[in-house]
Each structure stands twice: as C-alpha cells, then as structure tokens.
Amino acid sequence: MFRHTLRRLAMLRAPVCECGQVAELVMGDVVYPEVASTHHKHYWLCRPCDAWTSCHENSPSLKPTGRLANAELRAEKRKTHGAFDVLWMVGFHRISRFNPNASKSSAISIAYGWLAERMGMPAQRCHIGAFTIEQCIQAQSICRNLGHELMERYNVSTQPRT
Numbered sequence: 001m002f003r004h005t006l007r008r009l010a011m012l013r014a015p016v017c018e019c020g021q022v023a024e025l026v027m028g029d030v031v032y033p034e035v036a037s038t039h040h041k042h043y044w045l046c047r048p049c050d051a052w053t054s055c056h057e058n059s060p061s062l063k064p065t066g067r068l069a070n071a072e073l074r075a076e077k078r079k080t081h082g083a084f085d086v087l088w089m090v091g092f093h094r095i096s097r098f099n100p101n102a103s104k105s106s107a108i109s110i111a112y113g114w115l116a117e118r119m120g121m122p123a124q125r126c127h128i129g130a131f132t133i134e135q136c137i138q139a140q141s142i143c144r145n146l147g148h149e150l151m152e153r154y155n156v157s158t159q160p161r162t
C-alpha cells in the first residue's frame with residue numbers, strides 16, 4: 001500500500017499555476033467543501049490565486065483536466081458551457097432528424113468542430129476546460145451567433161439548459 005502510494009507520487013507531475021507557483025494536490029473537500037460528491041476526487045490547487053483544476057481520475061499521473069482556474073475564469077467557463085449547450089442542441093436537433101439514433105456525444109463533437117474551426121484551432125485541442133478567459137469570451141460570442149444563425153436556418157426552437 002505504502003509502496004503503491006510512493007510509486008503513484010513519483011508519477012505525479014504537478015502543474016504550474018499562471019503565477020508561477022507549483023500546484024498542490026488536494027481532495028474535493030478543500031475546494032468544494034459544500035459539495036460532498038467531490039470529496040473523493042483530486043484537484044490541483046494554487047492557494048495564493050484560489051485557482052484549481054479537476055483531474056483525470058483514471059490517469060496514473062492525475063493529469064489536470066484543464067488549466068488552473070480562478071473565480072473569474074471559472075465564471076467565464078460556466079458561461080461558455082451555457083452558450084455551447086445551445087450550439088450542440090441545435091446540432092442534435094439537426095442530426096436527429098436524419099438519424100433517430102443520433103447521440104448527444106456525437107452532437108457535442110460536431111459542435112466542438114464548428115467552434116474550433118471559427119476559433120482557428122484544431123478540434124482535438126478545442127475544450128472549454130482548457131480555455132483562457134479571452135478564449136472563453138471569444139467562444140461565447142461564436143456560440144451565440146452561430147447558434148442563432150443555425151436555429152433560424154434549421155427552424156429550431158430550443159431552450160438552453162440551465
């Protein structure tokens with residue numbers, strides 16, 4: 001058990017915060033004390049910045065899922081997810097007309113493709129979790145404009161998930 005823990009520690013590569021500080025590994029009770037469902041999960045935290053990111057729990061190195069985000073970036077990411085939801089729902093509506101077995105996840109990857117193309121980045125690098133504040137703001141306006149444009153074109157009315 002101890003040896004296992006040591007081996008795991010040796011594999012960890014702590015991400016560095018934008019302020020230059022090496023992040024510390026904590027459990028969810030530190031960053032989300034009020035959300036019990038996070039308490040068994042790992043997070044990389046920079047205390048001075050109050051910035052953190054979740055981890056890929058299944059990766060041996062507990063790879064961060066995105067960049068360490070402070071309150072401002074977390075708020076922008078939330079807004080970006082909201083705007084992106086509208087976009088993939090339009091896509092879902094569109095593809096499920098032709099394919100009744102269409103999945104949400106295929107609609108999400110199509111929508112990420114649309115977004116990536118307009119942001120000028122490869123689709124496999126386009127993830128809201130990895131965006132900076134500037135990229136979040138850019139993505140929000142792309143999602144809103146494109147979402148409305150496609151809704152009109154495809155005659156879709158959909159309410160964003162809240």
Ligand SMILES: [Zn+2]
Pocket residue numbers: 017018019020021046047048049050051
């Ligand atoms: Zn920091």
